[in-house]
Amino acid sequence: MNAPADNFARFGAVGLDEMIADAALLARVDRKYVIPQTALAHLLGGIDDGTRILEIAGARRFAYESVYFDTPDLLSFHMAAHPRRRRFKLRTRTYVDTDAAYLEIKTRGARGTTVKDRSEYDITRRAVLTRRAKEDVAAAFAAIGVDTRRVDELDATLTTRYSRATLLAPDGSSRATIDTDLRWERPDGAGFALPGLAILETKSPSSASSLDRLLWRAGHRPVSVSKYATGLAALSPDLPRNRWGRLLRGAFSEPSTTISHPEELPCAAA
Incomplete structure (x- = not known):
């Protein structure tokens, strides 16, 4: 099930440059919600009419692809599953509609400071780490005290x-x-889809946004969800699940969940 386009039809458009400029200075608090798509129309109907939606070349919804990288023993996953001060998340993110890709390295050091580095990436190599990428990752590992040989x-x-x-x-x-x-989807082709769900994330100053309050009134509460870690745990029952247990027992295990065949979810080009 797709989010119907008319859910967004009443909102005015905002361009990318203006969106970035208006939001750039936010001291943000991020809150994530996992909600049924059937609840979207009602929620969006309650949003202020002055709300605007990102629009580029007439499009208001955009396709994303992220390829996550980890070690064979899943060091990044376990750092998230058992929250530690030192942790990292590494991915390429592709904006499918514009054929643009970026390498994103997110680290948190011993003092709890989060650093996110982002650089343009060769879209044809988004499923592998280039030599230059490994050099950048090694520098990020050194900054948080992770053995650089693990790169x-x-x-x-x-x-x-x-x-x-x-x-x-x-x-x-x-x-x-x-x-x-x-x-x-994992590299071996095992995968799943959640066509009946939406992940909604609000980004606002420390006080809750009007959308947060609208979600709360409708009975939705913020949850801890990571597309990488929660998805990997859903695919691998032997992995630690406590941090995302409620989702894995609920929204991520709904009957609407479908196991995908490799041909339905093609791997990123190497």
Whole structure:
């Protein structure tokens, strides 16, 4: 099930440059929600009419693909499953509609400071780490005290795909992303889709946004969800699950979940 286009039809458009400029200075608090797509129309109907939606070349929903990299013993996953001060997340992110790809390295050091480095990447090599990429990752590992030799162990572990719409509050003080058409796939072809769900993330100052309050009134509460870690745990029951246990027992195990065949979810080009 796709989010119907008319869910967004009443919102005015905002361009990418203006979206970035309005939101760039936010001291953000991020809150994530996993909600049924059937609830989207009602929720969006309650949003302020002055809300605007990101629009590029007439499109309001955009296809994303992320390829996550980890070590054979899943060091990145376990750092997230057992929250530690030192952790990292490594992926290439592809904006499918514009044929643009980026390498994103997110690290957190012993003092709890989060650093996110992002650089343009060769879209044809988005499922592998180039030599230059490994050099950048090694520098990031050194900064948080992870053995830099582990860079040579990194390989593609999971690919996620989804469609995203981005909303901007009338005063520019908060924004939200709505991800639908959610799909996950491992390199061996095992995968699943959650066509009946949406992952909604609000980004606002420390006080809750009007959309947060709307979600709360409808009975939805923020959850801990990571497309990488939660998806990998859903595919591998032997992995630690406690941090995402409620989702794995609920939304991520709904009867609408479908196991995908390799040909339905093609791997990223190497």
